[in-house]
Amino acid sequence: REDHGFHVRYRMEASCLELALEGERLCKIGDCQAGVSFFEAAVQVGTEDLKTLSAIYSQLGNAYFYLHDYTKALEYHHHDLTLARTIGDRLGEAKASGNLGNTLKVLGNFEEAIVCCQKHLEISRELYDKVGEARALYNLGNIYHSQGKNIGCIGPHDPGEFPEEVKAALQEASDYYEANLIIVTELGDRAAQGRAYGNLGNTHYLLGNFRKAVMFHEQRLLIAKEFGDRPAERRAYSNLGNAFVFLGEFEMAAEYYKRTLQLARQLKDRAVEAQSCYSLGNTYTLLQDYEKAIDYHLKHLKIAQELNDRVGEGRACWSLGNAYTALGNHDQAMHFAEKHLEISKEVGDRSGELTARLNLSDLQMVLGLSY
Amino acid sequence: LTKLQGATSEENLSQSVLMSLPGYRLPARRSSRLSQASNSRNSFYLGTCQDEPDLLEEWNRIAELQQRNKICPPH
Numbered sequence: 370r371e372d373h374g375f376h377v378r379y380r381m382e383a384s385c386l387e388l389a390l391e392g393e394r395l396c397k398i399g400d401c402q403a404g405v406s407f408f409e410a411a412v413q414v415g416t417e418d419l420k421t422l423s424a425i426y427s428q429l430g431n432a433y434f435y436l437h438d439y440t441k442a443l444e445y446h447h448h449d450l451t452l453a454r455t456i457g458d459r460l461g462e463a464k465a466s467g468n469l470g471n472t473l474k475v476l477g478n479f480e481e482a483i484v485c486c487q488k489h490l491e492i493s494r495e496l497y498d499k500v501g502e503a504r505a506l507y508n509l510g511n512i513y514h515s516q517g518k519n520i521g522c523i524g525p526h527d528p529g530e531f532p533e534e535v536k537a538a539l540q541e542a543s544d545y546y547e548a549n550l551i552i553v554t555e556l557g558d559r560a561a562q563g564r565a566y567g568n569l570g571n572t573h574y575l576l577g578n579f580r581k582a583v584m585f586h587e588q589r590l591l592i593a594k595e596f597g598d599r600p601a602e603r604r605a606y607s608n609l610g611n612a613f614v615f616l617g618e619f620e621m622a623a624e625y626y627k628r629t630l631q632l633a634r635q636l637k638d639r640a641v642e643a644q645s646c647y648s649l650g651n652t653y654t655l656l657q658d659y660e661k662a663i664d665y666h667l668k669h670l671k672i673a674q675e676l677n678d679r680v681g682e683g684r685a686c687w688s689l690g691n692a693y694t695a696l697g698n699h700d701q702a703m704h705f706a707e708k709h710l711e712i713s714k715e716v717g718d719r720s721g722e723l724t725a726r727l728n729l730s731d732l733q734m735v736l737g738l739s740y
Numbered sequence: 741l742t743k744l745q746g747a748t749s750e751e752n753l754s755q756s757v758l759m760s761l762p763g764y765r766l767p768a769r770r771s772s773r774l775s776q777a778s779n780s781r782n783s784f785y786l787g788t789c790q791d792e793p794d795l796l797e798e799w800n801r802i803a804e805l806q807q808r809n810k811i812c813p814p815h
Contacts, residue, residue: 389802397799418809424801431796464797471794507795514791567792574789604790611788648788 385416389425392432401432408432423452423461430468434475442472463492463501467508474508479516486512503552503561510545510565513538514572521575528615529577536576543572563592563601567608574612582612603632603641610648614655623652643672643681650688659692666692683712683721690728703732 392407408429416422430445446469453461470485486509493501517538521531531539546569553561570585586608593601610625630645650665666688673681686709693702706728713721758764 386802386806390806393799393802421802421805424805427797428799428801431799434794434796468797471796475794504795511794518789564792564795571789571791601792604792607788607790644788 385411385414385425386418386421388414389421389428392425393428396428396432396435401435405429405432405436419452419456420458420461423449423458423465426452427465427468430472434468434472439472439476443469443476446472459492459496460498460501463489463496463498463505466492467501467505470512471508474512474515477519479512479519482512483509499552499556503549503556503558506545506549506552507561507565507568510542510549510568510572513542513545514568517542517572517575527577528575528579531575539572539576543569543576546572559592559595563589563596563598566592567601567604570605570608570612574608574615577615579612579615583609583616586612599632599636603629603636603638606632607641607645607648610652614652619652619656623649623656626652639672639676643669643676643678646672647681647684647688650685650692654688654692654695657695659695662692663689663696679712679716680718683709683716683718686712687721687724694728694732699732699736703729703736706732 388407388411392404392411394404395401395407396404408425411425412429416425426445426449430442430449433439433442433445446465450462450465450469453459453465466485467489470482470489473479473482473485486505490502490505490509493499493505517531517535520538521535546565550562550565550569553565566585566589570582570589573579573585574582586605590602590605590609593599593605606625606629610622610629613619613622613625626645626648630642630649633639633641633645646665646669650662650669653659653662653665666685670682670685670689673679673685686705690702690705690709693699693705706725710722710725710729712718713725
C-alpha cells in the first residue's frame with residue numbers, strides 16, 4: 370500500500386511538472402495563449418513541491434502579463450507572493466513583489482507599484498543579490514517614468530513644459546535609472562546598460578534636457594548595434610530624431626528619421642514606417658522645404674489608408690493642407706482641408722473639425738479674391 | 741497691512757479656484773507657447789517617445805528547477 374501511494378503521488382508530481390514544462394516551452398516560442406492552458410492544467414493537477422508551485426504561479430502571471438490580461442497576472446503574482454511569504458522564501462518574495470509591482474504599474478496603480486518594487490529592492494539588498502537589486506532599481510525607474518507620463522499626458526505639452534509634479538516623478542525615474550546603470554556597468558551586463566540608456570534618454574527628453582537625451586540615446590544606439598538588435602536600433606534613431614527637433618537641429622533630425630524609416634521598411638513594420646514619414650514631413654515643414662514635406666506626408670497618408678487608421682489619415686490631410694497652403698497651391702489645400710473636415714467629423718475630433726472649418730473659410734476667401 | 745494680506749489670500753484663493761478648473765493654464769506658460777505659433781513642434785511629442793519594452797523573467801524558471809531537482813531530488 371505504501372509503495373502504491375508513493376507511486377500515485379510520484380505520477381501526480383511528474384504530470385504537474387510536465388504540464389508546467391510544456392507551458393513554459395510554449396511561452397518561450399511565443400505562444401503564451403497555449404502556454405497558459407498548460408500552466409492552468411498544472412495548477413489543476415497540483416503539487417506538494419512548493420518551489421515548483423511558486424515557479425508555476427510566477428510564470429502563469431508572466432504569461433497573462435504578455436497576453437495583457439493584467440487582472441489575472443495580478444492574481445497569480447499575488448498567489449506567488451503569499452506562498453513565498455508562507456514558506457519564508459525571501460528570494461521568492463522579492464521576485465514576486467517585483468512582478469506584482471510591474472503589473473500594478475501597467476494598471477496605473479503607481480503608489481502600490483512603488484511599495485512592491487521597494488520591497489523587491491529591500492530584500493535584494495538584504496540578500497546581497499546585485500542582479501535583483503539592479504532589476505528592482507530599473508523597475509522603480511519605469512514606474513516613476515510611467516507616472517510622470519501619465520500625469521503629463523493630460524492636455525498638450527511640449528517636453529520640458531510639464532507641471533512640477535510631473536518633473537518630480539521624472540527626476541525620480543532618472544535617479545533610479547542612474548543607480549541601476551552603476552550596478553549593471555559593474556556587472557558588465559551590456560544588454561541591461563542598453564535598456565537603462567534608452568529609458569534615461571527618454572526621461573531627459575521629457576524633462577527638456579535634450580543634449581543629455583542625445584548623449585544617452587547615442588549610447589543606446591551603440592549597444593543596440595553591438596547586439597545586432599534592430600528594433601532597439603530603430604527606437605534609438607527615432608528618439609534621436611525627436612531630441613534634435615527640439616534642439617532646433619532639423620537637418621540632423623531628418624537624417625535620423627530617414628534611418629528610422631529605412632529600418633522600419635527592413636523590419637516590415639508599417640505602423641513605424643508611417644510614423645517615420647509623418648515625422649519627416651513635419652521636419653521638412655520646419656525646414657520650410659514644402660515639396661519634400663508633401664512627399665512624406667503623402668507616403669504617410671497612403672500607409673494610414675492601408676492600415677485603416679482614420680486618425681492618422683486626418684492628421685496627414687491637415688498637414689498636407691498646410692503644406693499646400695504654404696506653397697500657394699490653394700486648390701490642393703482646399704481638397705485636403707475638406708478631407709480633414711470629413712474625417713474629423715467621422716472620428717469625433719471636435720478641435721480638428723473646428724480647425725478644418727477655419728482653414729476652409731480662409732481658403733474660400735483667398736480663392737474668392739483670386740477669381 | 742491686514743488688507744494687503746487679505747488681498748494676497750484672496751488672490752491665492754482665486755488662483756487655487758482657477759487651477760482646479762478644467763483647461764486652465766498659467767498665463768506665463770501660455771504666452772511662451774503662443775510665440776511658437778505656426779512652427780509648433782507639438783505634433784512631434786504625442787506618441788513619439790519610444791520606450792524600452794517591459795522586461796519579464798526568462799522562460800526557463802521551471803526548466804531550471806527541474807534540472808536542479810534531477811541533481812538533488814526534493815525530499
